[in-house]
Amino acid sequence: MNQATLELVRASLRGAVDVEVSPTGLTPLRLPARARAQSDSDWMRIASEQASGVRLEFRTAATWLELTVETTGLYLPWVPEHVRWAVFSSTVDGDPVADARVTGGSELHLAEPGGPRFVKGESAVARFELGGTGLGERRVVVWLPQTDTVEVRDVRADAPLAPAEQLDQLRWWHHGSSISHCIEAETPRGVWPVAAAGQIALDVTNLGFAANAHLDPFTARAMRDSGADLFSLKIGINIVGGDTMKRRTFVPAVHGFLDTIREGAPTAPILVISPILCPMHEDTPGPTVTDPETGERRGTPSTTPDFFEPPLTLRSVREILRDIVQTRSMEDPALYYLDGLDLFGADDIAELPDGLHPSPAGYLRIADRFAGSPVVSSWIGAAEGSKE
Incomplete structure (x- = not known):
């Protein structure tokens, strides 16, 4: 070159x-x-x-x-x-x-x-x-x-x-798992954050990392230093599927991730999105086991659950995230919560072919619902208001 x-x-x-x-x-x-x-x-x-x-x-x-x-x-x-x-x-x-x-x-x-x-x-x-x-x-x-x-x-x-010249659009940085990475989409424009950004005129940077949304500090620091106008985090499925955290570590890790973003963006709107539907982990902890030949996945808890420190499930993760946002938003009004089941829930099971990842049509469905969500509208409106 x-x-x-x-x-x-x-x-x-x-x-x-x-x-x-x-x-x-x-x-x-x-x-x-x-x-x-x-x-x-x-x-x-x-x-x-x-x-x-x-x-x-x-x-x-x-x-x-x-x-x-x-x-x-x-x-x-x-x-x-x-x-x-x-x-x-x-x-x-x-x-x-x-x-x-x-x-x-x-x-x-x-x-x-x-x-x-x-x-x-x-x-x-x-x-x-x-x-x-x-x-x-x-x-x-x-x-x-x-x-x-x-x-x-x-x-x-x-x-x-x-x-090309930079468009006059709000800059949106999104972090998530494979369900934001969207390897299964038919084209790059079928990645749901990309499709949603096109509908609501946002300049998107997608930090969706397949199997790797684990609240890593280096990801938080990248978002902190980005200068973006809007942030969103879609977290939970990799942590449950990998059995990488218990409630004791998950709660402070979420707070720490949000605190790090706030160091560089003290007033930018942040949207916390809980997991979409995944039947194998709604009430069954991880780790997720993948058959190396067929790709079939199933939830298989590795140990007998500890009564004093039960493993996380998607249901418990949603409750934790909702409670964190509710508590923090008393002092941080630019923090929002969106239930992942509002983006992709029980009625969408036909578009979940491997039990974990949406189909290409399922990703576009998530994009449509995200773009049309009243919570997302408020989140964007807050950013627009701060720019005026």
Whole structure:
């Protein structure tokens, strides 16, 4: 990648927190690079490198645009070969054009005997036909795949490219689990925080990390230092599913996460969202056990529950989060609570194919309900009021 292209890509990037630059290209990251030194989890590193919500925004009169990329996808044995494409999406002045699907990238094999294995792939070209000959400059947005790490190596078009101007939108930083990462979505624009942001005109940065919403301090610090106008946290399913906390540790961890954000954003509205429906963990603690061949999941408590320190369930997590917000909001009126069951509940069970993750249609349903929620309207209204 030459210097001019590197500067163009860096200046056009949205939804990334940091970048990694190599002699061959630029890789967007969804956490500061320094955060990787504070976690020894391969899953966390991979999830934060996968480009959910990350996009390139250009101003151009081009009729076609090409990205040369090298993708790295997570290989899981139960995922059919034909869905291991990396899907790129694009819009022109907000209107979608045909997606670009690329194959042949690198693969990271984790769920196999013998430990992690990396299989080197080849670079590929994602091409978009933008149309519009003679229409002048337009805003062209290219959404990177939420399923993959993406190194952008080159950008070409049949007209000059420039970074698009920043839109006059509130900046929203969201943190959550795989249900916010949305690997199962059909396209990057089907990621529910992305789809919701499009409906309510927010500039979204998605810190949804599959299997990794554990109230990590480095995630809280990234949000604290972001300068965002709005924050939301959708927490609980990974903590229950991983059996990583009990009530004793969960309650102060939630308070500590909120306190850290408040250090850098003392008045910005914060929305706490409890877990959506997951029947296997509504009343059954974790850990979640995944069959390494089929991907089937089930809740399997590892020990006999301790009468004095019972394990968390989704039902108890919702109660805890509601109580924390209710108590804190007496002194912090910019703190809001949204019950995850209002986004996806018992009537939506048909859109929960693996018992844990919504289907692509289920994610879009969450986006619609989030965008139409009165709580969300109040949360946004508070941010708009503070900007006036």
